[in-house]
Amino acid sequence: MTRFPMTVAGEKRLREELEDLKTVQRPRVIEAIAEARAHGDLKENAEYHAAREQQGFIEGRIQELEGKLSTSQVIDITAIPKTGKVIFGTTIDLINLDTDAEVRYQIVGDDEADIKAGKISVSSPIARALIGKEEGDVVVVITPGGDVEYEIDQVHHI
Template sequence: MQRYPMTVEGEQALQDELKELKTVKRPAVIEAIAEAREHGDLKENAEYHAAREQQGFIEARISDIEGRLSGSQVINVKDIPNSGKVIFGVTVTLLNLDTDENVCYRIVGDDEAEVKLNKISVNSPIARALIGKEEGDVVVVKTPGGEVEYEIETVEHK
């Protein structure tokens, strides 16, 4: 079975979502189904069908989260000595050599990636170009708009 890397924070977020789905949302939709059944004819009962559809979404999400958690390999970057190399879980500050702009990214698992929060997937082109490099190295990232050169300014284990 293939293992998927995940940060401690990513695992906790999935655990929290799973707990809410099982303890809050699942019971609420079961109650909504029971209430809709009391209204009579189920063939023409929109509330019943909506609640059943919502139940399907909740059960699918629970199954998805449980699958992701069972296939995850949780990596706590704080337990790894800082060698200055870019590895999974670190926060990297880069200098775009073309525009002289700084950008900061945290390299996380696929499920945790959110560019708006500066979290990029370990499988993204920029992360793949950075992995294994050190502070001071210049990396070339192939993007749809062409190649972009970055200099690695800092590597932080947060």
Template sequence: MQKFPMTLEGEKALRDELQRLKSVERPTVIQAIADAREHGDLKENAEYHAAREQQGFIEGRIQEIEGKLSNCQVIDIKTIPRTGKVLFGVTVTIINVDTDEEVEYKIVGDDEADIKANRISVSSPIARALIGKEEGDTVVVKIPSGSVEYEIDQVKHL
């Protein structure tokens, strides 16, 4: 089975969410179902059906997180020698050669990616183009409207 890369922070966030779902959310929804059952006829009990639906979402998310955690390969960037190369888990600053626009991205696992927080997936086109390159290198990223050329300005092992 294929393992998927994940940062230490990503694993901790998933474990925290799993713990919250199991210790807070699940007991709350079980209590809501029990309370709704006390109201009588379940066929026309909207509270009961809403609580059961919520329970389904929670159980589904628990299974999803457990599956992700069982198939992940946690990579601690601090244990990787600093080579100046772009690797999984590093933060890289790139400059658009045409517009001189500078942007900083952290390369993370698929489940941790959040473009608003400048975290991109290791399988994204930009990350794939950057992996293995060094500071000062120029890379070309293919996008739907053509291609964009970036210069790698800085690689940080945080």
């Protein structure tokens, strides 16, 4: 079975969402279905159909989260010795050598990736180019718009 890397914070967020779905959202939808059934004819009852659709979404999301959590490999970056190398979970300050623009990314699991928050997937082209490199190294990232060169300014093991 393939294990998918995930940070401790990512696992916590998924577990909290799963708990909310099971203890808050699911009972609320079950109550809404029961209330809609009490109104009579289910064939033309829009409230009933909307609640059933919501229930299907919730149950699907619960299964998805349980599957992700069962195949996850939680990596606690704070327990890994600091080597100065780029590894899963590290935060990297990069300098684009063409534009001198500075960016900061944290390498996280696929489900945690959020480019606006500076979190990139471990399977993204830039993360794959960075893994194993050290401060001062220059990496070439192959993008659809062409090759981009970055210098690794700092590696943070936060």
